Amino acid sequence: xxxxxxxxxxxxxxxxxxxxxxxxxxxxxxxxxxxxxxxxxxxxxxxxxxxxxxxxxxxxxxxxxxxxxxxxxxxxxxxxxxxxxxxxxxxxxxxxxxxxxxxxxxxxxxxxxxxxxxxxxxxxxxxxxxxxxxxxxxxxxxxxxxxxxxxxxxxxxxxxxxxxxxxxxxxxxxxxxxxxxxxxxxxxxxxxxxxxxxxxxxxxxxxxxxxxxxxxxxxxxxxxxxxxxxxxxxxxxxxxxxxxxxx
Numbered sequence: 001x002x003x004x005x006x007x008x009x010x011x012x013x014x015x016x017x018x019x020x021x022x023x024x025x026x027x028x029x030x031x032x033x034x035x036x037x038x039x040x041x042x043x044x045x046x047x048x049x050x051x052x053x054x055x056x057x058x059x060x061x062x063x064x065x066x067x068x069x070x071x072x073x074x075x076x077x078x079x080x081x082x083x084x085x086x087x088x089x090x091x092x093x094x095x096x097x098x099x100x101x102x103x104x105x106x107x108x109x110x111x112x113x114x115x116x117x118x119x120x121x122x123x124x125x126x127x128x129x130x131x132x133x134x135x136x137x138x139x140x141x142x143x144x145x146x147x148x149x150x151x152x153x154x155x156x157x158x159x160x161x162x163x164x165x166x167x168x169x170x171x172x173x174x175x176x177x178x179x180x181x182x183x184x185x186x187x188x189x190x191x192x193x194x195x196x197x198x199x200x201x202x203x204x205x206x207x208x209x210x211x212x213x214x215x216x217x218x219x220x221x222x223x224x225x226x227x228x229x230x231x232x233x234x235x236x237x238x239x240x241x242x243x244x245x246x247x
Contacts, residue, residue, distance in 0.1 A: 005044030162233030
């Protein structure tokens with residue numbers, strides 16, 4: 001595209017210079033057409049090319065005049081009328097018409113670019129608004145989750161049964177006071193850090209102290225394991241003692 005546009009501009013400047021060289025008496029008539037290569041460079045090339053084309057057009061104008069003085073052009077054998085005001089006006093109108101045809105797409109292109117910019121700004125504003133809404137929703141969800149975890153921790157601390165959390169590796173990572181007291185009473189040791197298999201074997205074993213201790217597994221996603229309680233230790237020993245007393 002750049003090469004083709006440059007070739008068109010160079011061809012237009014060359015045609016302008018050749019017309020002035022062959023018809024030097026029509027210099028003022030052809031002068032309005034000097035704006036055509038500049039407009040073409042603005043349409044087809046970059047902003048820097050506009051200045052280069054302007055300098056090239058001025059150089060071609062003076063070069064064609066100098067060449068016509070130093071080396072007169074050969075006779076063309078054309079019966080052309082002498083340049084007058086009417087011919088100059090008509091050719092100037094034609095040059096302006098060509099200029100309008102060249103510049104009109106520039107206005108449409110600029111309008112399209114401005115419309116794209118406005119669309120991008122609107123989309124960016126909507127994206128920023130959506131991001132702020134998502135961040136606000138995330139903060140609200142985190143606050144709600146923290147509140148729920150705090151309430152769950154408070155319930156676990158005051159519930160009458162033991163509650164433990166088992167990690168994905170099968171190790172106990174959390175336990176409420178009831179669970180720790182139950183383990184200390186039966187196994188006489190620290191519950192945190194013990195293996196779940198060892199806890200199950202100890203609490204559900206055949207010993208009299210461990211009888212009537214039931215382990216309930218809570219439905220927990222594997223991704224949430226370690227963050228919340230996963231098992232409940234139901235101590236049924238007091239109920240068993242009352243049943244024996246009634247008996």
